[in-house]
Amino acid sequence: MPAIITGKKTQRYSTEFKVKAVEWSHQAHRSVQGVAEALDIHPFMLSRWRKEYREGKFAMKRVKKAPAEAKEKVREQDEVTRLKRRIAELEEENDVLKKFQRFQAEERRKRSGSSGNTGNDTA
Incomplete structure (x- = not known):
């Protein structure tokens, strides 16, 4: 067996x-x-x-150098990510400001057009 x-x-x-x-x-x-x-x-x-x-x-x-290099690389990647995020925020703020500026210009045009001046001045 x-x-x-x-x-x-x-x-x-x-x-x-x-x-x-x-x-x-x-x-x-x-x-x-x-x-x-x-x-x-x-x-x-x-x-x-x-x-x-x-x-x-x-x-x-x-090798003690490798972890330090890896930490530096991670730090750099984090910084790049943070900067990209900040750029996106600033671009969004810029777009909002541009829209607001267009809105203000349009409002000024409406106010100046409705101030009673019809352009039929007979002097």
């Missing part, structure tokens, strides 16, 4: 793979859930790797 084999085979991931996954998940436009789904791993596993990475448990050298 064959022996019953129980238990799951666990997948072993290299430290390099874990570090790349963690770095990928730290990108501003990515979520842990999305990265885990793309790599076909459980999100909890990726979260655990992120924690281990923060604690320095991976024996790979971390």
Whole structure:
């Protein structure tokens, strides 16, 4: 009678793979859930790797320059987004002011035309 084999085979991931996954998940436009789904791993596993990475448990050298560059890039993107939003607000204000200016000019024309001057002055 064959022996019953129980238990799951666990997948072993290299430290390099874990570090790349963690770095990928730290990108501003990515979520842990999305990265885990793309790599076909459980999100909890990726979260655990992120924690281990923060604690320095991976024996790979971390480049300290990359996070600073990433933060600067995120700051720049936020600034660009803020400026685009401000430009849109100013353009809308400008449009409103132009409409108001046209309205005032039209009102002045109506008032000057209805002031009693018919143009039939006989001098």
